[in-house]
Amino acid sequence: MIFTGQCRCAAVTYQLDVDALPAIYACHCAHCQTWSGSAFALHALLPAQALQVVGPVTHYAYDVDGQRAEHQLCERCHTRISNTTTAAPGLRVLRVGTLDDSPALQPVAHIWVTRKQPWLSLPDDVPSWPYSPTPEAFAQALTPPAP
Template sequence: MGLTGQCRCGQVHLQLQIEALPPIYACHCLNCQRWSGSAFALHMVCPAQAIEASGSMLTYLHEAEEHSSTQYACSKCFTRLFNETDAAPGMRVLRVGVLNGADRLTPLAHIWTKRKQPWISLPEDVAQWPESPTPEDFALAINQQTPKAAK
């Protein structure tokens, strides 16, 4: 399965080569709200080698108490594209909104719901955690669901 995407200005293009659509999740943490300038951010975790990027990018090293991550953004329009974190070596966390056809993708889980905006209603049949779940809990929940396109 091949997916494509780009930054807002079109200078950076992404090609995603994967066998199946990775799980998409919404993060409602304060960092995601502030970085996206919105109520949450949509993410997809996939092997680093599955994402091929062309175009000039900037990097930003973000260090938190427990982990550090390298953020990748377009050097012209500053669209955040993906990041790599020491919490998931060999993986990249892709910003789903940069994908072509992202409007047809639905999150399978919501994390950091204790920080979600009060006006957002979440579907009861979608996995959700008040903070970050353990990798085992997350895998168990998403493996019980199938990634789907929005209706």
């Protein structure tokens, strides 16, 4: 399937070629709150090669907590499209709000809930972790149940 998205000013567009849209998760860490200007950020992990971006992009990289993150932004409006991190080799983290159909999506997991805004209530039936989960636990939470 092909999913599409774009930055705020539409100078950067992208196509995501995957069998199904990857599971969405919410990150409540201080970095995501600051970057998004909101209470959390919505992300999807996908194979790095699945995302084809067209348009003027710039990159921003930083090191935090022993990990390296490299972000891809629109050069004009500075909307973050995606990033890679050494914490998830071979994967790309898509900023779900940039998807054309983002209003139809809901997170299936929440991470870094120790930094969650106190006024925000999370559903009891959605997995959550106080910090980053183990890769195994996270993969299990993001994997849809077998039919």
